[in-house]
Amino acid sequence: MTAHLIHELEDLKRRIFSLVAMVEDNLSLAVKAVQERDESLALRAIENDAPIDHAEVAVEEECLKLLALHQPVAIDLRFIVAVLKLNNDLERIGDLAVNIAERAVFLHALPLAPFPFDFDTMAGKAARMLKHSIDALVDSDVPAAVEVCEADDEVDAINRDMYEQVKTAIREQPEHLDALIHLLSVSRHLERVADHATNIAEDVIYLVNGRIVRHAPDIACKHEDMKEDR
């Protein structure tokens, strides 16, 4: 590997960290907007998506440039392909933050209902999974990646529980149907953030082991956990 490629790959990692930080902050802002029913926070989260999109485009262009100019092989090639894929996941997580913020805008316009839903815990878990999946990539840390896959089960369980809570609330307070359907969507969006983090973790395992695990039934990243949403 040339010194030039080493330098460029370090730069690529820095770009990814910066993009992840932007995505995490915006997700947290969007969830706060839902929890506090704060329209101005929600609108800020929606506006924040443009710079995230630009950063994501820049990462993709950088990957294409590295492939064309340096024609990397082996682990470097796999790393760049993993970055191309996780870049897509980060973009989708960014979009999910916007979707959540849009729900906050809708909720703001609806009558206040008692909301016993704890999105902070769910969002916190999903954000940690995302952070750990990126750390696992940069450190080529397979055990950390496997932990991310395992954590996905917890988020899936919270989502299922949330579905039951919402259905109960609809039965008890049908007058809040609109708000409750929006909250169901927020839960589903957060569950999908965790799915994307899991996708990234799977690619880390692939990167290090050279083995595609997302359809291999015999290891921690089980296919059942990878389904997009429920």
Place this chain on the structure above:
Amino acid sequence: MTAHLIHELEDLKRRIFSLVAMVEDNLSLAVKAVQERDESLALRAIENDAPIDHAEVAVEEECLKLLALHQPVAIDLRFIVAVLKLNNDLERIGDLAVNIAERAVFLHALPLAPFPFDFDTMAGKAARMLKHSIDALVDSDVPAAVEVCEADDEVDAINRDMYEQVKTAIREQPEHLDALIHLLSVSRHLERVADHATNIAEDVIYLVNGRIVRHAPDIACKHEDMKEDR
């Protein structure tokens, strides 16, 4: 480009066509299972996912091999990166077909409710978008790709309409809440199939024009249409 690379790229295109056909057939089967509340069809659709996953892994390995062995540049490099990304989209569409089939299993176990929901039209539109996006890729056909992006608006509109219909049905027949929530998910899953087809179409435009359009506000593939789901 060497004769060998030309041959390998043709082979890659054939693999993609074959994978798309499998994904389309399974999506259609899953929707039929929902419409006819047929559990055995649903279980077949769930089983069909394994060969789809294997085909998808084979495509990814093939792309890695082509990048490593032929170190392609310019349009060939962009094509292979586009295939890597659409491969991901196809896998997700495959997962969505499974999610839809799972809903059919749940629905089968619930009391029969009057379902005025026309999923066939929505599924047909989404499947056509998928087919056209792949054709656009193989033919490097930008106008066809733009048409796919435009068709996404129609599917989004059907999904929004479906939400309203379901909310009305919940109000009128609260005893069918469980089934109706499942049907809401089916609609959302189909809307996301269309989103994935749109992603593929965007990548075609990128491939041909060398321009990432998914965040460019001035052309038909508007960012607003690209959001994952609502």
